[in-house]
Amino acid sequence: DAGVTQSPTHLIKTRGQQVTLRCSPKSGHDTVSWYQQALGQGPQFIFQYYEEEERQRGNFPDRFSGHQFPNYSSELNVNALLLGDSALYLCASSLAWAESNYGYTFGSGTRLTVV
Amino acid sequence: AQSVTQLDSQVPVFEEAPVELRCNYSSSVSVYLFWYVQYPNQGLQLLLKYLSGSTLVKGINGFEAEFNKSQTSFHLRKPSVHISDTAEYFCAVSKTDKLIFGTGTRLQVFP
DSSP, rough: OOOOOOSSEEEEEEEOEEEEEEEEETTOOOOOEEEOOTSOOOEEEEEEEEEEEEEOSSSSSEEEEEOOOTTTEEEEESOOOOOOOOOEEEEEOOOGGGGGGGOOEEEEEEEEEEE | EEEEEEEEEEEETTOOOOOEEEEEEOOOOOOEEEEEEOTTOOEEEEEEEEEEOOOOOOGGGGEEEEETTTTTEEEEEEEEEEEGGGGEEHHHHHHHHEEEEEEEEEEEEEE
């Protein structure tokens, strides 16, 4: 049973560029959440997608956007990259509603470096 | 607002010694509590969780944690650590279907 798959594993971008990160949830999961983990910090919640809609959002600017596809996979887009966007981006999948807190599965992350 | 404080950024310990990683949370409502482990260059793996019921929660790899509502704590313990336990440990709280993490504790196990 495949877990959460994220691609790419590493990425280097230049300031001002745009980036797209991808996530395939664990089989049977329908909800995808994205987290940003800066070096030496705990993960910070960016947003969550369910039924192809953004269900809730953390304290991140509009430069961060996402999408969920009918097969439950998801993309995270970041526009106008800043040096401070350098981080490990984690995707977590779960089942919807009250069960989500009980069964998050995290991917291994995408390491984004902005130069 | 909910928040999580991990009191120790680093905990060095010798192999086979006991260890406690401390976590305090603040919340005005009931919460769900979690401990995750992150090995180098990997994602997060769930160690254990407290949702309700018994305040002593047993997890994987011999870890356990005790929920203390009066002290708003959820400390993680292991009676005898191994070299392979060297990793970053995160305490997290959840109420509205998202996780709020602490800043992490680096557990370093020495031979």
